[in-house]
Amino acid sequence: MFKAELMERAAQFRSASEDHTRNVEGCPALVLNADYTPLSYYPLSLWPWQTAIKAVFLDRVDIVASYDREVHSPSLDMKIPSVIALRQYVKQNEFPPFTRFNVFLRDRFQCQYCGTQSATASNLTFDHVTPRRLGGKTTWENIVASCAPCNMKKGGRTPKQAQMHIGMRPIRPTSWQLQQYGKKFPPNYMHETWRDWLYWDIELEA
Numbered sequence: 001m002f003k004a005e006l007m008e009r010a011a012q013f014r015s016a017s018e019d020h021t022r023n024v025e026g027c028p029a030l031v032l033n034a035d036y037t038p039l040s041y042y043p044l045s046l047w048p049w050q051t052a053i054k055a056v057f058l059d060r061v062d063i064v065a066s067y068d069r070e071v072h073s074p075s076l077d078m079k080i081p082s083v084i085a086l087r088q089y090v091k092q093n094e095f096p097p098f099t100r101f102n103v104f105l106r107d108r109f110q111c112q113y114c115g116t117q118s119a120t121a122s123n124l125t126f127d128h129v130t131p132r133r134l135g136g137k138t139t140w141e142n143i144v145a146s147c148a149p150c151n152m153k154k155g156g157r158t159p160k161q162a163q164m165h166i167g168m169r170p171i172r173p174t175s176w177q178l179q180q181y182g183k184k185f186p187p188n189y190m191h192e193t194w195r196d197w198l199y200w201d202i203e204l205e206a
């Protein structure tokens, strides 16, 4: 039951990019798996403080770090957790779901034809490498991120017909691979207590 609940929550946060809990006023808690690695890097696994405190009282998580802010109730005063770790390890599925977001993440939010990177997914489109009219399927292996101009230029042709080179052969990534890609996208907001648990590639290079 608990695992299903977690998955549901993760999915919920995956789609809530403008969530108000993703800023300091919301005091979100960074959620680590039982091995102290983030449940998800991108989007970062965060819970609203209410959910985090509830999980503490249900003995489902350990508090790793806290905000200075406290919550008060008649029976107790408590610092709001800023980092929590699940007591029970949640095994990730070997393969991530085939979603728009995950395809973009696999392709690093880059047009696979010209390499243009888009800060927001709104400027990217999907391209069927082998067009649908030629029997191309909507699968990991046949869908790539493409900027609108490249998508227009290619039209209903194969890359070869359109004389367009494809950056990387599209594959079905494992969840582990997708997590690695996610590390390349640090969140806009990061509380100081989170830093120890997040290893961003850009920081390691700096």
Ligand SMILES: [Zn+2]
Residues within 6 Å of the ligand: 111, 112, 113, 114, 115, 116, 146, 147, 148, 149, 150, 151
């Ligand atoms: Zn392009």
